[in-house]
Amino acid sequence: MIRLLAAHRGTAALLALLTLTASLLVAGVPRALEASLDESAATMLRTSPPLTTALTVVLESTYSSDVPDGVEKVTQANDLWRAALPPNVRSVLDHTARFGYRTAWLQISATRHRYVSLAWANDVAPQIRYVAGKAPGPSDSPKRFEIALATEPAAAFDLKLGDTIEFEGYQGVITGLWEPLTPGGTFWNSYHSGMSEVVKRRPPLSEETDLFITALADGNALAKGKMDRLYNWTYQVNPTAITARNARDVLDGVADAGREVAGGPRSVSVATGLPIQGMGTSLVTGLDQLIKEFLDRLATTRALMAVLLGGLAVACFGTIALAVRLLGSRAHGSLTLMRARGGSLRQITVVGGGAIALAVAPAALVGAGLSLLVPGPSLPILLAGPVALAVAAIAYGCVQTARAHRQPIAESRDDVVTRRPSPRRIALEVLIVLLAAGGVQLLRTRGLGDDPFMMVVPPLLTVAAALVALRVYPFPLRLLLRLAARRRDAAPYLGVAMAARAATGATLPVLTLLPALAICAYGSVTADGLATAQRLAAWQQVGAEIRVQRSEGFPADLIERIRRTPGVEQVVPAAVGQTNAEVGFTGRDTAVVAVDLDAYRKLMAGSPLDIPRPAAGGALVSSDLAAMSSFDITWPERMTVQPKGKIASLPGVDNASGLALIVLPAQPKYTNTLLVNGDAEAVRKAVPAGTVVRTVEDALAEITSVPLVSSLVTGLRVVTLSLAAYALAAVAIMLVSGAAERARALTLLHAIGLTRRQAKGMTVLEIGPVLVLAVLAGLALGLGLPTLLGDGIDLSAYAGLPFGDYPIDPVTPALLAGGVAVVALAGVYLGGSRAKSR
Structure with a gap:
């Protein structure tokens, strides 16, 4: 075998090179893809709001008679809740402990539209600095509490150190004023949103704005009070712990955790630790939805790569088979001589197949080894590709050798006598074509999914097409x-x-x-x-080459200044409102855009977007509003809208969540958006600070x-x-x-x-x-x-x-x-x- 391989070392080297590169590709590409899948999952979790990716156990004291009555009990409950989560969920959590409780919003006495909530959280104290007074202490009465306010809410409500706030039969004495150490960070914007500032909310169909502030209180005093409280234990996910391999298990674990927290048979009493039937508890998380979206994308990616890698495997094996056949033809004379000298068919097959194995097997191992240098997880299944290629090449070589030397000195020329295909071969080809045709139909109706047959349909279709082409x-x-x-x-x-x-x-x-x-x-x-x-x-998404947005609006002189800026070619003003727009008496949210559609069409000439023509004497509206002869809206000003045409969508307006859409004629005095063609850097220099400039x-x-x-x-x-x-x-x-x-x-x-x-x-x-x-x-x-x-x-x-x-x-x-x-x-x-x- 070694002499035979040495005699034809050029062809053997070609066969080894093809096997090595094929093994590297079929093992390395999936490995790199798995690494990108893991990185994508980590990026998704890292860039999502922390409370969306976290699992938060919520306990409402109103609906439960078994609530913690102090800080120590709440701390113990944190460990108990963590232990109650399924193992496949616990394994992806980090070790941070974040828990606390707060009261409902209580109206401040003798005022309207002003509310306060008392809160305690285990992680707030290290994140604040007292600028006056001290932290709240124990309470001497269940109706009276020491509280501390952030300086911004205190100033907005005109409250000072030592003042007393009365709210729904309770009193709060301000003993301290504090400031956050890192204002505007993730801690305050996500975990404790609104605690260090005044929260403003405008109820639907109301012209008044409600103001809300949060006051810190002593944990034990607040837990022993008679007010209804909302407890929460938040468990943050480690972004790198969820991968393409365990995402499905984590999703199932989150579903199990939701059932257990809500009162499943293995629920745990947060006060005593004893198994009980839960009540008043729920699990709040957006992690399951994020994982579902990731799994959908994961399935699509793997399906597409299965198609491509299937085709690559077919091409690799076909090319390797050609090289095997070339080596067999080069060694044909030597093997024929061995057969003529009395060598058995088994010996000839072993020699011919062994020479191919010596060229293929080491190359496949080297290719598989080189694939380990590609960044990505080490998956044993990825070695199946190189092994399968090597085994298939050796098996093909053995079969070809055995067929060519079945009889000693049985020389023939296939190019002189045309052989009719055997019935067995015809049946096999028809079967492949039928399987490919049926698989395509199933693929169009069911999708690839996780069905192995569906994944081999595209490569099978190419083989079927090749067989038809040969006929x-x-x-x-x-x-x-x-x-x-x-x-x-x-x-x-x-x-x-x-x-x-x-x-x-x-x-x-x-x-x-x-x-x-x-x-x-x-x-x-x-x-x-x-x-x-x-x-x-x-x-x-952008709706123009450059989109400029400013919450304060654009006065006419600023628009003109931007229009005259060197590098700016065209400017179309627009008024855009996408939330809290009231339609008629139903208060339905809708997206409203006021823009000159003729000018917008000129601006977008030559772009891939299609801008609708304006409606004569009225507005373009969504189909669900088109049946109305007229209706009133309150944005950008109170007016009556008369539908004169239908519109499904408009570039730059996100109404994918089912919002209705109204496109009005231009409203210059309410301009808050500019659609611009030109140099983005020139536009950024021309607009005031705080203006949002977004380009395609x-x-x-x-x-x-x-x-x-x-x-x-x-x-x-x-x-x-x-x-x-x-x-x-x-x-x-x-x-x-x-x-x-x-x-x-x-x-x-x-x-x-x-x-x-x-x-x-x-x-x-x-x-x-x-x-x-x-x-x-x-x-x-x-x-x-x-x-x-x-x-x-x-x-x-x-x-x-x-x-x-x-x-x-x-x-x-x-x-x-x-x-x-x-x-x-x-x-x-x-x-x-x-x-x-x-």
């Missing part, structure tokens, strides 16, 4: 042969005749080239389509900045280029495989006057039909895969809008496939013949 291939070849026979020059006819002779051996090359080029085209179409959709989504490029960066999105696009590009490279390698092996026989034939033809140029042309005509067949069929299938797969692979979560709402550009995949064909044909032509001309 169709002889017919255009015969037509081409007839056309070549009419020429006086014999070289074209000889070249096509050589292609016809080689047709019997074209099965494996076509089964390699067509899937590779089809998945290559599909990956290119998907990557380009995704980039196009992301840019379109960015335009739709900013929105696009937000859409593409998610680690999973960039990794998905990178994976698409890597797999696409790898498939193109393997397609070229397959063509090169095809050329080399027939080089010896081609050289003998051309040597004889040179003797009767064939020139080198004609010899190269004949070689192109020999290889060209198979190559053109695979390129055209693969390109057609690759461009058709998005339509064939339908909604089976939905990339809307990555695109930022429904994926597929735009024409897919076939230029890039066509150029890629054409480039592969041109490079391959150029290589065939330049190395067309090794025989010397006269």
Whole structure:
């Protein structure tokens, strides 16, 4: 075996190189993808509001007779609640302890629209600094408390140190005034929002604003009071603890935790620690919704990569099989001699298969080892790809060796006698085509999901297309042969005749080239389509090249100054309100936009957005409002709206949550948004501080900045280029495989006057039909895969809008496939013949 391998070390090195790179790809790409999935989950949790990702146990004293009566009990309950959570949830929590309780909002006596709440939290004291007085102490009466206020609320309510606040039969004596050590940080904006400032709320259909402040009180005094209290224990998730592998278990654990906290059979008394039937407790979290969204994106990503990696595996194995067959043909003479000298079929198979194993097995192990250098989790299942490739290559080599040497000195020429396909082979091909057709139908209706069969449908479809192409291939070849026979020059006819002779051996090359080029085209179409959709989504989010927003509004002189700024081309003022707009007497929230649609259409000329035409003498409204002859609104001013047309959406307005939409004529005095074309930096310099300037490029960066999105696009590009490279390698092996026989034939033809140029042309005509067949069929299938797969692979979560709402550009995949064909044909032509001309 070693001598046989050494005698053909060039071919063996090629086989080893193909195996190594294939093993590296099929193990390294999924590993990198898993790393990006984990990073995406961590980024999602890190950038979400902390209370959204946390699990908060809430206990309402109103509905429970078993509540903690002091700080010590609340602290013990924190450990008890943590222990009551399912293990798959506890494992992803950090070690921070954050708990506390507060009263309901109590109206301050002798005032209207002013409320106070008393609160205690275990983590507040280290985050504040007393500027006057001291921290609240114990209470000498259940109706009287020492309290401390932040300086801003105290000043807003005109309260000073030593003042007494009366609220619904209780009294609060101000013993301290404090300031936050880090104002505006996550601690105050998320965990204790509103504690250090005045909270303002305007009830619906009310013209008065309610003011709310929070006062700190002693924990034990507050717990022993008679007021209703709301207890909370917050458990924060470690962002790096949730991965693509455990997200599903964590989601199930959160559901179990919600049931247990709400009173399941394993609930725990927060006062005594004894198992009881819970009452008045609930689990508040947004973690389950975040994980569901992540799992949806995860399923889509894995489904798409399964399609691409399936195609890559087919191409890799096909190319490796071509190299195995090349090595077998090179070693055929030696093995035939061994067989003629009495070697058994088993011995010949062991020698031939062993030589292939010596080339393939170490290369697969090295490729798998190199894949460990790719950043990502170490998953044993990722080694299955290299092992499967190596085993398949060795098995194919053994079968080919056994078939070629079943009988001693049984030489035959498959290119002279056309063999009819056996019934078994025809049945197998029909089965593959039927499975592919049925799988496509199931894929369009059910999606990929986690079904292994669904994941192999796209690669199976490419193989089925290759089999159909092979059955169709002889017919255009015969037509081409007839056309070549009419020429006086014999070289074209000889070249096509050589292609016809080689047709019997074209099965494996076509089964390699067509899937590779089809998945290559599909990956290119998907990557380009995704980039196009992301840019379109960015335009739709911003609504113009540059969007400028200012809560105080834009006076006319400021708008004019911005319009005259060098670098600013066009400015369209707009008034935009997206929340708390009252429609009629129902108080329904709606999005209201007042803009000159004619000017807006001119501004957006040449952009990918379509701006509706204005309605004559009225407003454009959502379909659910269009049936009304008129209705009143209170924003931007009280007016009567008369619907004159329908509108579903408007760029820059987010009404995806079901809000109604009203587009009014321009209201200049209420302008709070400018839609601008020009230089973004010039605009930023021209606007006052606090103005929000957002560009299409900013929105696009937000859409593409998610680690999973960039990794998905990178994976698409890597797999696409790898498939193109393997397609070229397959063509090169095809050329080399027939080089010896081609050289003998051309040597004889040179003797009767064939020139080198004609010899190269004949070689192109020999290889060209198979190559053109695979390129055209693969390109057609690759461009058709998005339509064939339908909604089976939905990339809307990555695109930022429904994926597929735009024409897919076939230029890039066509150029890629054409480039592969041109490079391959150029290589065939330049190395067309090794025989010397006269």
